[in-house]
Each structure stands twice: as structure tokens, then as C-alpha cells.
Amino acid sequence: MHLAYTPEQQDFRAEVRAWMEANVPKEPLVTLEREDGYHQHVEWERRLASGNWGMVTWPEAYGGRGLDLIQWLIFEEEYYRAGAPLRVNQNGIFLLGPTVMEFGTDEQKARFLTPMAKGEVIWAQAWSEPNAGSDMAAITSKAIRDGDHYVISGQKTWSSRASFADWGFGLFRTDPESKRHKGLSFILFDLNAPGVTRRPIRQLHGDPGFAELFFDEVRVPVENRIAGEGEGWNVAMATAGFERGLMLRSPARFQAAAERLVKLFRAHETKAAPAAREQVMQAWMDAQAYAYNTYAVASKIMAGGHIGAEASLNKIFWSELDRAAHRTAMQLLGASAELRHLDGGALNMWLEGYIFSLSGPIYAGSNEIQRNIIAERLLGLPR
Amino acid sequence: MHLAYTPEQQDFRAEVRAWMEANVPKEPLVTLEREDGYHQHVEWERRLASGNWGMVTWPEAYGGRGLDLIQWLIFEEEYYRAGAPLRVNQNGIFLLGPTVMEFGTDEQKARFLTPMAKGEVIWAQAWSEPNAGSDMAAITSKAIRDGDHYVISGQKTWSSRASFADWGFGLFRTDPESKRHKGLSFILFDLNAPGVTRRPIRQLHGDPGFAELFFDEVRVPVENRIAGEGEGWNVAMATAGFERGLMLRSPARFQAAAERLVKLFRAHETKAAPAAREQVMQAWMDAQAYAYNTYAVASKIMAGGHIGAEASLNKIFWSELDRAAHRTAMQLLGASAELRHLDGGALNMWLEGYIFSLSGPIYAGSNEIQRNIIAERLLGLPR
């Protein structure tokens, strides 16, 4: 164990920092859950890509820089340090990207990864269905083979980014006779293809953060299937692993929140509840613990290891620390917490952040599902 | 709603207070989990009875004073205010007593209640068996009818007071062919009868707080059965209701603990963790809330109402507030928390109290069982 950055790593950090300082928008963008904000964020993705920062760990051939996970962590730290916008292409770069990298053909890698890294194609996820949320194996949307195409019919819901994005990915039942985890395939589809209807779903905060998707005999070329027909469940589990695992929530995000929370506390110190002081310290400690753990996981993967059911520990830890930190902020704000704009008219980011934090324990596999996984797979308790 | 005591209630409080001041031992007794302490506590029960304070709500005919539940609450407040010893006959007066009062014959009332109120007979409970803890319907101990006797065989465990007490009560399978909740009867037995073997079980704190009981063809007269043969489950559920409900844990107990905790906090204030301050306030608030609720339940019962599945709410609330208050005290004590005797050699009552509080969420139906009851019976969620 060696907890100091090499001169090369320090140089890399300086390079990222300089670029971010020069390029991060001075004013916060409009929320990416709204159409105007979405386009601002796509603009930002393209600007990032222009600096070749789309996804630093990917091979140069696909628009990356071929860097390692420690460098990725440094990149993320500088990204959040600079207050850079949320990644509108998160579903693509952090979920689908690693999936294509692991399961895709060379042709698929070339076709999908490069435009993703360049911010040219923005991706939505399409996992859930109205009756398949926590129970994803209950999927009924079909993709029936017809020559060199699949014909997709059915419905997906709670698809993040799907209100405005270009493409989507999800699981479809390619064997109509199959049950549960079998007979599913992992398929990518054009959200503008004929037969796809998007119905934006208004979220808690009032903006259409995700959408319902209706498929009416949508024709998708067979070459849009990742891995073999009927192997979708395993591919999706790997993708879900990425989601819960290393990349979806980089520690820098929570370190930034903890830093802001400390500042908020200092401003409210004289009229804070006694426990708030401890909750603020806990937010910093938990963000740091999550950072150490992420560095440890990154080191393990770089040394040839892999992350399995432990990903469920991560999911629970970050989602609950995030909610707790934002709840503390809401309590520090007291009677102002409900205001969408605080003094001077600035957006109440703590309120927005608290609302978003409530989705953490629900999505990417609810924390109840994660606790089942920990109990059954890590501890070996009976199902 | 009228939240002031009548002059009569105030007079009654003064009477209890005067008696307690004159009679409560100046020095704390040895723990009732040890033989010497047990006998000290029996002595105290008899002293209480000599003042006619054994169980104030019982009819005068059975050694009580025929008082109402508000008066009982006043009695309890003065009892704890005076720092009087724990009731070694708690299983008798608070559990079996109400059961006999509700289900017993006049003969049984006369035979069992008066000696109970007088502290002449100390009672143990004998609910659990090695394979019937949370799942009490799994009881296998048998009581087979033989003329005007039952012949009891089997084993009970975690029987509180059974190491030293005189009599016990519990459920036994009177129909050997029966399953689960059926075919059980509620039977009282002499712990000194031939065939009863007690094996004291050493508890967490090192003393034999409860015992295992072995029954080898123990002959018990049929007139020791409460209610009809095979009706034991319903009788036991009523008893368990008393246990979880009003009487087992009087609010005064927790108000006394909260008061001591406030004093402990004041003594440690300058070196306490920030949240400790809030936890101490929470202990006071929760003890008060429990008191209000108990007064409300008492008022409801006095007005002809009854307490049902709500008893499960009480059980969870008092057991968790008690554990939290004692945990806070342990944290305030810091490096001294582990010492069995504090400065000056006094017993570390916080350590003893914390250990005892850990049994709260387990016994009288674990809090997991209580949460099932709340969800299924109060909220109507499917089993």
C-alpha cells in the first residue's frame, strides 16, 4: 500500500485542473431533466470530448486516453472540484460503455463507443417495466426475430434520460416461451426509430427526469444485440454490477457535498441542533471512507481482481450517506429548506440534492434488494 | 381530557410517598438474579404487602386496594421516585395476576391471587422451549390427563425467576395429537414438585437470571389449569397482551432513567459528544411520550375500552427507548463504561442497565415479531 501520488499522477491532475478551470461553465447549467438544460448538458459533453476527456479510461481507439482507474479517480476529483456539470451521458459512459467493452464485438465497440465518448450519441437506460421493477426477471417486452431484425413490442418505464436522449438499451424477451431470467437478450435501439413512443414522466421535483417508452413493432437490426441471444440476463447483471460498483457514483461527488455541508454548517453553527455538528462530521467521514474504499477497489481491479457482490455494499453506503448529508442540510436550512430559491435568488441546491438523494436507495436495485444480495451471497444465508 | 390530579389522587400520592420514604431500603439490594439478592427482594415484596401495596388495583378480597389505573400509575411513579427495588414477583402480579383475574375461577382467584399479592408465593414464567422461542406455537412439552391430574413431561427454557421462585406458569400440550396453536392448555405448577428439575442459566452479566426447567412426569392437579382444556393459546395471548401492554413496564421506570441520564450528562457535559446532548433530551422526551400514552391507555381502559395489537407499539417503543438511553449513558461514561464499579466502589448501574436493556427487544415477543403484528394486524398487510 502506497498512498501518495506519483509525479506523473500529479502532472495529470494539474492538466485536468487547468483544462477544467478554462472550460467549466461559470454559471450553473439548467437541470438536465428539462429540455433546455438537456441540450446545455449535451453541449458540455461535446466540449469535454473536444478536450478528449469523454472517458479517460477507454482505449484511445474509442475516444479515450487509455488511462488507469487511479487516473480516472483523479480526473473525477478534479471534475467535481471544478464544479463541472452532471454527465448527461452517464448511462452510456458508465453503464453501457463497460458492457460493450466486455461483451461487444469489435464492430460494436467501434460503432457505439466512439460516438459515446464524443458526446455525439446520448444514451438512456430502459431496464424497468411497469411490472418489473425490483423484480427485473419479470420483463415481458418482446423482441421477436424476423430475419436479420428483431421486432420489439412492449413497454419500459422509469427510463432515465429517455425523454430527450438518442439511443436506449435494455433487456427484451427474445424467446417468447421463456420464463424469468432465461430467454432475455440485451438490445440497443434508436429512440427515434419508427414505433418508439416516449412519454416523459414528471418527477418529484416537477421536471420530466425519466420517461415511459412504448414499442410498437420497432425493427432493430440483429447486430444491435450485445452478446448471444438469450444471454441478456448475465450481460445485464454485469452492467448492474458496474452501476452499483465502481463508477456510477465517484467519491468526489460526495466529498464535494461534504465540503459544501461543512461550509453550510459554519454559516449556521450558532443556531444548529447539537447533533447536526456530529452529522456534518459523519458526512465528511463517510465520504472519505467511500473514497478510500473506491481507491482500494480500483487498486484491486488494476491488480487483476474483480468486484462481485461487494458492489451491493457500495450501493448501500453511498446512497445512504448521500441522503443523510442532504437531510442534515435540509435541517440546517430550517424554515428556508422548502424554498426553491434562497437569498439572492440562487437555486436551493440542497433541496434539489435532497430530492435527488431520495432516488439513491431506490434505483439501480433498491437497497432492500442489495441487502438481500449481501445476506445471501456474501453471508450465505438461505434464500 | 383533564390533565390534573384530583385532590384525592394527590392525597393518595402523598400517602404512597410517605410510606415509601419510611420503608424503601436505604442501601440498594443485591441483584435479584442472585440467590442472596432474590431473598432480599422477597423480603421487600413482603414488606410492601405488609403496607397493603402488593397490587393496588386488585380487589381488597385478594390483597389489593381496589384502586383504578390512574392510581396505579401514581403508585408506580412514587415507587420509582423512591428508588424502590425491582419487583421480584413481576411475573406473578403483572402477567399471571391479570390472567387469573380474567380467566380464573373464584376458587383459583382466592387460591393464587392473595398469596401473590402478599409476596408469599413468587412466580416464574415458563413460556419458551428450546425450539419454541419466537415461534411459541411450536411448544412440545406435554401435560397428559390422568384422572384428576395432568402428567407433565418436557422442557422449558429462559424461564425468568425460575432459578429461585416457588411456582411457575406456562403452556403445555394437553392434546398430544394437536398441532401449533391448538390443543394447548395454560397450567400452573409448583416448582418444588417431584419431577421438576431447575438448571439455572447464567446470563450475560454472569448471574443466573433465568433457568431451564425439566419436567419428568410431574403430577399437577387439574384445578391448576386456567380456562378450558385446549384454550391455552388464547389465554397466553391475553397474558402476552398484558406483558406488552400496560403494566409490564411502567413509564415511571423510564422517567427515572431519563432523570438520572440528565444528571449524568450534566456531570459529563464538557466532554460529551455533540449528539449526546440531543440523545439525552430524546430520552426525556421519549419517557414523557411513553407516560402520556400510558395515561391515555389507562384512561381508555377505565372508560371501558381495551388494548389490542397496539400493545406491540408499546413494546417496541419502551424497549428501544430504554436501550437508547442506556447506550447514551455508556457513551458518556467512555473508558469507564466497562467497569463494574465506578468511583467510590458503587455498582455501575448504567452498565447493568444497558445489559438488561438488551433483553428488552428480545423478550415478551421479539421486536421483529411485534413489527410483524403491527404490519399484519394494524396495517392489514398480507402475511
Next chain:
Amino acid sequence: MDFIITEDQATLTQGVRDYLAGVHGPELLRALDTSDSRRSADVWRGLVEMGLPGLLVPEARGGLGLSLLDAVLIAAELGRAGVAEPLADTALVAAPLLAKAGGQDALLGAIAAGEAKVALQHPVNPWVADLEDASHILSVKNGALLLTERSGDSELLDSVDPLRRLYAPVAASGVDVGSADALLDHAALIAAAQLVGVADAMLEQATDYAKNRSQFGQPIGSFQAVKHHLATAVVKIEFAKPVIQRAAVALAEGTASASVHVSHAKLAAADAAWAMSETAIQTHGAMGYTYEVDLHFWMKRAWALAGAWGDRAFHLARIDAAVIGGALPIGPGHSFA
């Protein structure tokens, strides 16, 4: 000594609940949400016809002359139904304060008739609810409570709760009708009472969802994790209720320690409602994160009322002075100190 809700009180409360369930369901909340004023003259007329504005107005002034204990029971029903109309502020807070102040017979009569509405401004809040809907305003200067007719406009602030209408505070003025502290205690008590109603509504919604939503071939309410989340929430809610009732009686009787009991009530209710809101959205899963289920109206109300009329820190400080500071006798025998 008896700690009981009378049959009359239970009947009145149930009547209000039934009425509101009929006219003030989620459909109405959705309709109001898309309206400009977020208020409905029809709804107000109905509330007036039910006699609700006059509940605490003395009988001589055309009201029912009910007590603060009645007020907290009704306030819970307003919370349960998600009522955002300025009924609670006017009828349950301002009316008893004005009745106690004396000399406000005309205004009390107008309140009972549903013709006057009183906005409440106190420095503990950076906003005033329903200011422009009000005919009068109670505000605070140097610790005194001032009453005046409202005039002029104020800036509309944007609450996360789509049905709350908040305005920037205005200059305090008017005739002295009492103390700032009395306003705070009354309003905090009514906020606490609304919060348990809000919590009960979320509990009911989450329970219904858990009964009807199936995953893995069974209702999610059959999973022990869901059961236990909800059971834990019930415990907190049910144990907040007697605290609120106790505070109502203390405040009505002018008990010296009434402020402490109000703070306890506000803390217990806000904690219960906030915990219930997180349990409720978790039970609803992704559906709970949408505007499509009704839950969000109540979650947002819970966040708003939790911070209103003294936040956790404010009320803890009052408990602190009383309990740790030693101003209040505590321990067994002091259940009703």
C-alpha cells in the same frame, strides 16, 4: 385526571375527515396544482359551510367556542387531506389568540363567517404563508404581536410544495394583541398537529401501495422488509399523538411549561413525518419518485411544516433550557409538570 378524547371530539373529527375525503381528495390537489392561485373559492365555501373557520371563535361571536385540543384533532385532518387553504392559520391559530386578546369581536365574527383571513408573520420564518389571500395580518415587533388589515403586495416566494403560497415578510405594524411567543407556540402546535395528519396520509398511501403492488409474484407488503419499515414508522407516528394532545391542554390552560410541551410536540411530529416520508417513498420505489402518484404532495408538506414555526434546532434549544438547564422538574411524579 383523564387522558382521553371524548366521543364528541371523535365524532367531530371523523365528520371533518369524511367531509374532506369527499371534497378534498388528490384530484383536487392536482387541479389546484395547475391553477394560478392554487386556491379554490369553492373549497373555501365548503369549509365555511362546515363551520370550520369558526371552530375556535367564541359562541357569542358566531363560532363553536372549541378548545385547542379540538384544534389539534382538526389540524391533523387538514394535514391528512393536504389542505393548504389558510384555514389552519386563521381558524386554529389566529382565532384563539384574538379571542384571548379581547376587543376583536368584529374580526372574530368575520372569521367565523369565513369573510376574514389572517396571515401570520413571525421572525422565526423567512416567509409568510397566504399573505395576499389574507384580509388581516398578525406580525411581530419587539416581542409584541400586532394586528392590522393587510394592504399592499409582497413578493411571491417559490416553495417546493406546489400548494403552499409563501410571500416575503412585510413591515410589522398594527395594534398590540398579545405576544410573539404566544403566536409561535400556537402556530408550532398546529403545525405539529398537521404533521401527524400528513404522516398518517403517507402511511395510508404507502400501505395501500404495498398491498397492491406485486413483485416476485406477491404483494410487496408481504415482504418482511417492507412490513418492518412501515411498522417502525407507525410507532413514531402513534407516540407523537399524545404529546401533541398534552401540549394542547398545557397551552390552553396557560401552564408555565406549555412552551416546552409545544416544542416536544413539534419535534416528535416533525421527526415522525420526516421518517414516514422517507419510508413512504422507499415503499413506492421508482413510482414514488414521480409526480404520478399522490405521495409527493404530502412529502413536500412534511418538509415544509418540519421547518416552519421553529425548526429542530429552535425547539431543541427550548427543551435544552428546560430539561438540561433544570428549569423543569423531571422524573417520576412529573408526568404533567
Next chain:
Amino acid sequence: MDFIITEDQATLTQGVRDYLAGVHGPELLRALDTSDSRRSADVWRGLVEMGLPGLLVPEARGGLGLSLLDAVLIAAELGRAGVAEPLADTALVAAPLLAKAGGQDALLGAIAAGEAKVALQHPVNPWVADLEDASHILSVKNGALLLTERSGDSELLDSVDPLRRLYAPVAASGVDVGSADALLDHAALIAAAQLVGVADAMLEQATDYAKNRSQFGQPIGSFQAVKHHLATAVVKIEFAKPVIQRAAVALAEGTASASVHVSHAKLAAADAAWAMSETAIQTHGAMGYTYEVDLHFWMKRAWALAGAWGDRAFHLARIDAAVIGGALPIGPGHSFA
């Protein structure tokens, strides 16, 4: 930058775990519990044969010259096995302090040979562990760390942990070998490391019990409530481990902020172990409340070590000064500040 346990470290740790599992199981704890001294010369001999006392003694003095990172991994194994012998204090705390102080070659050699044991006295604790078993004592006067041979007796204090041997502190004296703060940081770090081992042991016992105990016709570990209690405990335990490792490296390297990281480690480990202790007894039900299962040995160790070498309040105060006080740079980019 790499945050990884080497294969050598993993092998050594596993070796210690396997050895202790063989010789230091619950049967031994029960035998020690009924012995007068609560200590076993045989066990000590075995630990010496394993080379454990010399782990952190420089190679030139007959030790292995390992690092504090190795020390925390081994300390966790001592916690897991419930070892109460003064090995942790002597080998994992005193040895590296003495090695750093210099001039203590003979004592270090004696430690490596298992012939010397060092008791640790610091004003943060009202007791000294294993005082009468020690040949030497490190104590504190005016912020300095003093070393002397132990002489004379002290009063034996009664710990709830039947295997801990605590004594009243004695007068501080001896030659200056460093700072009181260094003793505190090293001992707090090793206490934290033991705590996660203690927590892991309780987790394993509770998990085993849940697999084997049946109620309602199935193992209680198949009930979601039990699963989720245990899963929640695992999260806390696993996220304490990297914090301890990070603190070990900081302390070994003399990083300016090392004390803050030690405090973080102690807090995380104590919270995880305390929470695990309550989860473990709840999982065991009434059986957990008895002396008949082994759990109680570890629960009591958790309570003891949680308060030892700085309680929550002490370590929070250090975090407070650094994080809220602003002495430590925080935020993204400061993962290893």
C-alpha cells in the same frame, strides 16, 4: 498510489488467523474465564513461537520489522480470536514507539523474545490493562512518554469483560521516550483494528446462528428482517476497514493529519462493532442473553474497546477541530490530505 493489501500481508494475516483459530477458540476463553489469572502461559508461549511479539521489532533486534499496516491486520485477528493477552499493547503499540524512540535495543530484543511485556498508561483511560503482568510500563507526565520497569502492585479493577485485567493507574515515572500523543494515536489505532476483528467475529457467530436456528419451520436466517439486520452491519464493518488502513499508513509515515485519520478509524470501528453487538444479540434472541453462547465475550470486548483510548467524544473533538475548524483541507482532491 495503490491502496492494496499485498499477498505477503494477506498470507501472514491468514496464518495468524489459522493459528489462533486452532489454539484460541471459545473453549480457551471459557477456560481462562474460570482461571484466577485469566492468562495462560501456554498461550503466551505459542504466540511467542509464532513470532508475534516481535512483529514490529526491527530485524536487527530479533523481530520482523513489519509496518503499522501489518499491525492493524494482525490486531484485527487478535480481536477476531478474542485474545486478551497483552500482546497488542506490547507488540503492536509499545514496540513501534520504542523502536522510533531509539536507544531501547535491549528491551526491544526482550519483547521480540516474548520476555518483556509493556503496560500502557495514559490519562485518557482511568485504568491500565495488564499492569501486573507487565515487566515495563509506559506512562505519561506533562505530555511526555516515560518508560520504566514496573515495580509494586496496584488495585485490580473489575471489568465487565471477564478476560480483561485492568488496574488502577500508578505514578508516572521513567525516561523520556516520546510523546503522550504518539502513545494515544498508536493505541487508538490498534484498538480500532481490534474492534473490526471483534465485529467480524460477532458477525460470523450471528450468521452461523441464523443459519442453524430454526423457528416457524425454517432457519431464522431466511427471514428478511434477520438478513437485513446483518447486511446493515456488514456495510458498517467493511467500510471501517479501509479507514483503519489509511490511518495506519498516515501514522507510519508521520503525516501531519495522522491523528485525524486515527480518530476517524477509531470512530468508524467502534460504531461498527457496537452496532454489530446489538445486531448479534438480537439475532441470537434469548440465547444471546446467556453465558452459554460465546457471543458475550465479544460483545463485552466491543464495549470495552469502544471506550478505550479515547471515546467517541474525544475522537469527534479531534475531527471537529480538523474538519469544522478548518485545519484540514477537505473536498475532492483531498482524499489523502
